[in-house]
Amino acid sequence: MSTRLAFDSVSVTYGHGSTSFTAVDGVDLAVEPGEILGLVGESGSGKSTLARAAVGLTEPSSGRIALGETEISNARGAALRERRRVQMIFQDPQSCFNPRRTIGQSLDEALQAAHRREGTALPKQRARRDEIANLLRAVALPADAAERMPAQLSGGQRQRIAVARAIAAKPSVILADEITSALDVSVQGAVLNLLKGLQRELGFSVLFISHNLAVVRIVCDRVAVMRHGRLIEVGETIEVMESPQQEYTRQLIAAVPTL
Numbered sequence: 001m002s003t004r005l006a007f008d009s010v011s012v013t014y015g016h017g018s019t020s021f022t023a024v025d026g027v028d029l030a031v032e033p034g035e036i037l038g039l040v041g042e043s044g045s046g047k048s049t050l051a052r053a054a055v056g057l058t059e060p061s062s063g064r065i066a067l068g069e070t071e072i073s074n075a076r077g078a079a080l081r082e083r084r085r086v087q088m089i090f091q092d093p094q095s096c097f098n099p100r101r102t103i104g105q106s107l108d109e110a111l112q113a114a115h116r117r118e119g120t121a122l123p124k125q126r127a128r129r130d131e132i133a134n135l136l137r138a139v140a141l142p143a144d145a146a147e148r149m150p151a152q153l154s155g156g157q158r159q160r161i162a163v164a165r166a167i168a169a170k171p172s173v174i175l176a177d178e179i180t181s182a183l184d185v186s187v188q189g190a191v192l193n194l195l196k197g198l199q200r201e202l203g204f205s206v207l208f209i210s211h212n213l214a215v216v217r218i219v220c221d222r223v224a225v226m227r228h229g230r231l232i233e234v235g236e237t238i239e240v241m242e243s244p245q246q247e248y249t250r251q252l253i254a255a256v257p258t259l
């Protein structure tokens, strides 16, 4: 189910000429099949930009991003469909749902897109409704959540729906960008456990972007550290946390309240 997502010398520059700004600068990094890779670094270090480049929300100015053998940066045609196997979940799920569509309609759209990509026949509406009910069950929401509008859900519920929609796409990799930071502390753990449980069950890999190093320590197999657009350190979580190679990493860890 999972395929390697590789960033190869990826740079992303915003703007042109004298006002241009290089937000990501020559990053080499791979999310290995089935792993949860943490991505940390101070605000503005380029974490979201790197993730956005993988799903085509921004174009790399140089370098290449590949899912397995398929280049998904500057993707066209089949590569564009393949890129949908990389799904991104954002900090604020409100903004990524069509406010005029029910949750069921949004999930149905994601299911249909997945069937188109895989070239499989689209199941009848009744079967799709069952699939939607299964998706909702997978994220521990009642089946009648399908009838609701995004605005009628709590932040935590919406983030569960965002997870369900990502799963509907039969993802190989999920890019989770600060997915719990807008949530109440009391529901953060539940959303993380949900993602981790689905990751174990379905086998996708995760790029887990977070400012919360205490959470990264618990959730991630490996961790990568960015600073000023560059990747400065990457390794097994335990090793990076216990014996960071870079002074900057050490400071990031030191800034975490007692674990």
Ligand SMILES: Nc1ncnc2c1ncn2[C@@H]1O[C@H](COP(=O)(O)OP(=O)(O)OP(=O)(O)O)[C@@H](O)[C@H]1O
Residues within 6 Å of the ligand: 014, 015, 021, 023, 041, 042, 043, 044, 045, 046, 047, 048, 049, 050
């Ligand atoms: N659309 C844009 N146009 C111009 N500059 C941008 C744009 N988006 C981001 N940047 C700049 O690129 C840099 C990296 O931003 P990015 O959002 O990738 O950082 P980040 O590591 O995700 O930060 P945070 O932890 O605050 O989310 C920042 O300096 C930001 O101001």
Ligand SMILES: [Mg+2]
Residues within 6 Å of the ligand: 047, 048, 049, 177
């Ligand atoms: Mg960000």
